[in-house]
Amino acid sequence: MEPLEIFIVESTEPSEAKAYESIMKDIISELAFVRTIGRIKVRIRPEDSLFMMAIILRRGLPPIKAKEISETEIERAGSKVLITVTDEKTIPQFLEKLWAKFGRQNVIQPQRNLIEVISDDLKAAEDSIGDIIVDDPEKSLRERLADMAIRATPEGFRIRYHSLDNGRFIFVASEDTMQQEWIDEARVMLDDLIGDDVNGSSA
Template sequence: MEALETFVVESTVREEGDAYRSIVADIITELVLGGAIGRIKVVVRPEDSLFQMAVILRGSQPTVKLSDMASVEVSNQMRKELTISIDQEKYLPELLEKLWARYGRMKVFQPERKTLKMLVDDTGSEVAFLNDMVVADPRSTLQSRLVEMAIRATPEGFRVRYHSIDGHKFVFVASEDPLKPEWIQEAQKMAAELTEGE
């Protein structure tokens, strides 16, 4: 796990604080979030049935277009065939899903690991479309992994939950009981305190 700038876990029961710190660290490692999270603070108050988390993310990652990871060319004008040559395989599964959704599985072929071939109706407009096509949005997958991290760290039975992401701040609050507005405000204040001095 990449070192976090700030990693604070507070609990009114000291032993629980140490246990939650270990749990949260393990979850961050499992979900490969160490590079995305800069600062994190967790507060557990068992007497109030309350779990709060504030996370400050490191710099945001831009969307990945097909032109960022591959090149597209017309390989056979007569057959209206395009060839996509993959430079970065990291987003290949997402690319295949998008191509299958647009063209159908029967028109997309993968003769080699880093090569895709496909049949299209209009090669000119499809080359332009494909070069601009967003293959992956790391920010949206990051948000779902943050929510998963928070839920996994939450004490069992804390099924009433709130989360929000605003820019590079992620806030999560959970309880067994209905959430009080001041609990959410406390978590937002925690996030604001983590950003002081930026």
Template sequence: MATIEKFVVETTVEAEIGPYRKIVEDVLTDLGMVGRISRIRVVIRPEETLFFMVATLRTVLPLVRVSDIAEVSAGKAEGTVLIELNEEKPLPTLLGLLWDKYGRNSVDQPERRTLIVNTGDSVEIDTIKEMVVDDPHKTLKANLADMAIRASPEGFRVRYHSLNETDFIFVATEDQMKPEWIEEANLLLEELKRDDVDGSSS
């Protein structure tokens, strides 16, 4: 876990600090999140059925557009656009986007990394270039929520989470969610960012 600047696990049951830390480490590794997180703090209060996870993230990657992964130009036939992909990985996502916008019958794939789109009367090169193939922020938010849910104790099914730029907070409980717990999570995050919390560097 050497790439995480600060990794802190706190619980009112001291004997459970090591096991909880191992659980969080394993989840971070399994989801490939170690390189995305700068600092993380987990607080568990079993007697109150409360679980907090707060984290600061490294810079979120920008949107990936078609122009980032392919050459886009006018096709040979009138009203068509030629897309030549640099790699195959984003192909399924791109096909889905093109099918949604133009219809399946308007998209041909003469070669594995070549698509020809019939856009009708107008050649929509710029429109296709600007299509978003991947939103890392959206993917990251889903992965963070999955990470926190996996790390939280079983039965803590009432949950709140948010991702604001590079700040993530997560609260889980067995009881009805209280606004003061969300406020406390924000305070835990601010302390983590200010170094107002002790924890071993990982």
């Protein structure tokens, strides 16, 4: 596993810290977050039924626009906009966005990498296609980070809070009613990671 910039696990039970450090490394590797996560801090307080996590991602994940993964041109006969998709894995999402914008009946896929769009105003259609947001990596990443955090959470900690904003993620879980002070504490953990003055042992 590629070393993280900072990897800290804190617990009021020292034996648990090492165990959770191993669990976290396995989960990060299994979910292919090795290159995505830069810094992570986990805090476990069994006496409070509390599990907290703060993460800083290595890089920002801007939305992917159609013009980044495709090329468009108006068919010579002037009846369709032809879209050549250069990134195959985005095709399902791209089709859904085109169906929503132009109607399923006006979107044809004669070949795997070729999509045709029928429109009354072909120039306007071609101009608008490039700015369609095909995929929002941060949205799917939020779901995957939450899945990772849930896997690491002690059994029975079903009251959860998580937030991802601008590559910064916090997660709080407990058996008890969620407390605002716990969320605030997780945000302080995140602030600690953002700064250089981070206490504890890093792996």
